[in-house]
Amino acid sequence: MIYTITCNPSLDYVMNLPQLETGRVNRTVSTQLYPGGKGINVSIVLQNLGLASTALGFAGGFTGKELTHRLKQLGCRADFINIPGETRINVKLQTSEMTDVNAAGPAIPQEAVTQLFAKLNTLQSGDTLVLAGAIPKSLPSDYYEQILTYISKKDVRVVVDATRELLTDTLPCHPFLMKPNEQELGEIFGKELHTAADVTACAQELQKRGAQNVLVSIGAHGALFAAADGMVLSSAPPKGTAVNAVGAGDSMVAGFLYGLEQSGSYTKAFRWGLAAGSATAYQPWLTKKAEVEALLNGFSFSPVTEF
Ligand SMILES: Nc1ncnc2c1ncn2[C@@H]1O[C@H](COP(=O)(O)OP(=O)(O)OP(=O)(O)O)[C@@H](O)[C@H]1O
Numbered sequence: 168m169i170y171t172i173t174c175n176p177s178l179d180y181v182m183n184l185p186q187l188e189t190g191r192v193n194r195t196v197s198t199q200l201y202p203g204g205k206g207i208n209v210s211i212v213l214q215n216l217g218l219a220s221t222a223l224g225f226a227g228g229f230t231g232k233e234l235t236h237r238l239k240q241l242g243c244r245a246d247f248i249n250i251p252g253e254t255r256i257n258v259k260l261q262t263s264e265m266t267d268v269n270a271a272g273p274a275i276p277q278e279a280v281t282q283l284f285a286k287l288n289t290l291q292s293g294d295t296l297v298l299a300g301a302i303p304k305s306l307p308s309d310y311y312e313q314i315l316t317y318i319s320k321k322d323v324r325v326v327v328d329a330t331r332e333l334l335t336d337t338l339p340c341h342p343f344l345m346k347p348n349e350q351e352l353g354e355i356f357g358k359e360l361h362t363a364a365d366v367t368a369c370a371q372e373l374q375k376r377g378a379q380n381v382l383v384s385i386g387a388h389g390a391l392f393a394a395a396d397g398m399v400l401s402s403a404p405p406k407g408t409a410v411n412a413v414g415a416g417d418s419m420v421a422g423f424l425y426g427l428e429q430s431g432s433y434t435k436a437f438r439w440g441l442a443a444g445s446a447t448a449y450q451p452w453l454t455k456k457a458e459v460e461a462l463l464n465g466f467s468f469s470p471v472t473e474f
């Protein structure tokens with residue numbers, strides 16, 4: 168079984184408007200409301216690809232109820248811990264570019280923090296756990312590390328998609344896969360990354376520090392994968408027109424896990440991850456399986472050099 172943990176989920180309110188004029192009344196052309204949060208997006212795309220998962224995390228208020236309802240409508244299993252506050256609404260202002268306005272989210276009471284560990288007792292060896300997204304300030308800054316330590320006796324495959332110390336603090340637990348984007352990877356090493364060689368060097372440094380596999384997404388430029396067996400792959404994405412890249416990285420994680428589950432091959436997993444990320448970017452919301460398969464049809468890698 169695959170579990171995802173989203174400590175700070177959201178409803179994503181996409182507002183499409185011709186341009187944004189601050190200090191003025193702006194009127195939208197259209198709006199959409201989606202269930203959101205990185206781990207939740209992974210669960211939704213896994214479900215779309217045909218892989219079941221359980222979405223764990225914290226949810227509360229009428230927004231939390233709506234989030235749970237929409238996940239169930241999508242066929243996803245949600246097992247959130249109910250909290251007193253209200254699950255946040257993240258605004259995505261789509262003009263000629265996407266501007267995210269992400270709310271801080273509700274405080275997580277101590278009893279809920281503890282309750283999550285009890286949920287983890289159901290994890291079995293051979294399961295996969297995806298930790299994805301930012302955590303609210305009310306959670307300890309090493310919460311992901313605490314979770315990995317708590318399950319360390321179980322042979323669980325852990326995936327981490329986070330930033331800065333939230334990501335690097337998990338390195339001693341030897342996570343199976345880390346999925347930063349190139350900007351997040353560069354931040355860890357205090358540099359801007361613009362070549363495949365630089366990305367490879369930083370990804371391999373993360374492996375030296377404990378990560379087994381490192382998948383670095385590079386937006387429209389594609390992605391680079393440093394595998395545990397030393398293989399390094401990179402590729403520009405399959406061709407298409409960008410519409411909304413929100414959730415592309417989460418879709419990449421889901422595609423990678425699906426490809427690995429189906430084939431046992433890192434190369435095929437990378438292909439599925441790349442195509443799932445781009446398939447999401449090429450449409451208004453998260454991809455379904457058919458769009459990923461269409462991008463994979465006839466697709467071959469074209470290695471990334473610089474960007
Ligand atoms: N504009 C784009 N055109 C083509 N493919 C894209 C585009 N944006 C993203 N992708 C695909 O999705 C993958 C992940 O994108 P990105 O690097 O933006 O992830 P991310 O920053 O983690 O995104 P998020 O945090 O919103 O999920 C890329 O490696 C690529 O395959």
Ligand SMILES: O=P(O)(O)OC[C@@]1(O)O[C@H](CO)[C@@H](O)[C@@H]1O
Nearest residue numbers: 177203204205257269300301414
């Ligand atoms: O505030 P975080 O957790 O860093 O990011 C939250 C978020 O922007 O990430 C997802 C896209 O990856 C969206 O569904 C959601 O609104």
